[in-house]
Amino acid sequence: MSAPKQKQGTVPVAVASFAQTPSLRRIDQANEVELLMPVIGEVFEGTGLTKDDVGFICSGSTDYLIGGPFSFVMALDAVGVWPPKRESHVEMDAAWALYEAWVLMQEGVVDVALIYGFGKSSLGDLDRILAMQLDPYVMGPLWPDQVSLAALQAQTMIDRGQATEADFAAVAARARRAALSNPNAQVSGDSSVEELLAEDYVSTPLRRHALPPLSDGAAAILLVAGERAYDVVERPAWITGIDHRVETHALGARDLGASPSTAKAAEMAGVTDGVVDVAEIHAPFAHQEILLARELGLGAETVVNPSGGPLAGNPLMAGGLIRFGEAARRIWDGTATRAVAHATSGPVLQQNLVGVLEGES
Amino acid sequence: MTDETLAPVTMLSTPIRLEYDFTAGLAQSRNLRGYAEGKFIGQRCPVCNKVYVPSRGSCPVDAVPTDEEVVLPNTGTVTTYCVVNVPFAGQSIEIPYICAQILLDGSDIAFMGLLQEIPTDEVRMGLRVEAVWVDPEDLGPTLASVKYFRPTGEPDADYETFKEYL
Secondary structure, eight states: OOOOOOSSOSSOEEEEEEEEOOOBSOOOSOOHHHHHHHHHHHHHTTTTOOGGGOSEEEEEOOHHHHTSTTHHHHHGGGTOOOSOOEEEEESSOHHHHHHHHHHHHTTSSOOEEEEEEEEESTTBOHHHHHHTTSOTTTTGGGOOOHHHHHHHHHHHHHHTTSOOHHHHHHHHHHHHHHHTTOTTOSSOOOOOHHHHHTSOEEETTEEGGGSOOOBEEEEEEEEEEGGGHHHHOSSOEEEEEEEEEEOOSOGGGSOTTOOHHHHHHHHHHTGGGSOOOEEEOOOSSHHHHHHHHHHHTOOTTSEEOTTOGGGTOOBTTTHHHHHHHHHHHHHHTTSOSEEEEEEEESGGGOEEEEEEEEOOO | OOOTTSOOOOOOOOOOOOOBOOOOHHHHHHHHHHHHTTOEEEEEOTTTOOEESSOOSBOTTTOOBOOEEEEEOSEEEEEEEEEEOOOOTTOOSOSSEEEEEEEETTOSSOEEEEEOSSOGGGOOTTOEEEEEEOOGGGOOSSGGGEEEEEEOOOOOOOGGGTGGGO
8 A cells, every 4th residue: 555646745644643522612621731631642542652652743722712821832731742842833723733744744754743723712702802813903903803704705705696695504504414423513403594594693694503603622633654654544544735825914905705825725735636525624604615615626526514514613723623634534434535624714714724635545 | 095294103002902711620720729728739640640739630741630639738948039129010019029939848840939037138949938828718719828938947958859840
């Protein structure tokens, strides 16, 4: 056996293990270390690897959610970094931490990397906290909430005839139904589009179902390079392409009805070089799934968000990494041979990361 | 469109206030509740046997839960210290005062405490100290339940006994 042909990089790197907490509205019994410990423990379980095998640790989190400085340093208590190890952190979703690890692994000196992300939406007023990502001169002082910004995007799509409110409801209905088989989901159920359309608006044209739940949670992944991946998992999920792109910080200068950063990242990662069996899309709002699926170049043959996606559970800073884990899981179990994982960060899809995962056919 | 008569904006003020709930977690909650009973409660690592006070619930070296609870004594050793002579906004203690790293007997990590009842020029590494608690009716789940530490009068601890904790 050998890894599928790499589109990028020279060292084949695979997603070899994945663990996540359930997404819950409020985890107030555990501090960040206590939240992470079971996840870090589980990600090593059954892999034959221990923390001593890890050559690089990279995490994604943000102090703005916790309201305290250097929270990522304290979170390391859950990992046990002794003897000292190479370690890094991104103030972004942990999918970008995975990207950093992938880049480092291309040097060929590290063959096992631990990636984790954690975030609690329950500790403060998320609408105000997320307004802090906006530029501090023009947008920030207006304190626009994330739902209103997403609603502007959704309305743009409607005005252009790209989607309807019923389409948003259809996305949510499908996500909730898919989430029925996801034990980590926070929102699941069997609702018809008609039932969902009867809900009140939160911010026109978005109704409750088109919004992600507020979630606390954490996730971890082990990346393993080269042949060693076969010691961990029978059918590794090889990262054959990965890329991320960023759009301008100025919302007024962006076309919210498109996502050129996603399209470019998808092109560079080689999404359309083959059939995509499964795509896990980090679309916190229902309309964004429609927009992103289009920009990723996905067709009708692709199963989108079989986990339920972010509409079923949305722990910030871990949600993008969970997309990689959920996509990889379907390669490991043979459900998919080629999968796409997408992650987003920043206001209304400002930054987007796309990975292509492949198993031997 | 620009109005030539208007001076350019060179500075703006954008007030920000965010409020948060703090999650102490299980381990630290036990430690904080200990203060309400006038006790220092730490946790022991089952692998390396080190006792952390307060514990965050995990041994940062071995990454295992520190489930075993340990009630620590009132006494400890000053591992290092600093004499604060500089006034700053919000200062609640009269300067000069001593801020000391205190290693409670039987624990493996020092924490910061206020040291009183000793002239500032007599404080030293190895000084043996004890906690003075607030009156029982004022005890609460906060380190403020410890009024300060003061010398016990015992001979100084040997440097060898605390050199690993500096």
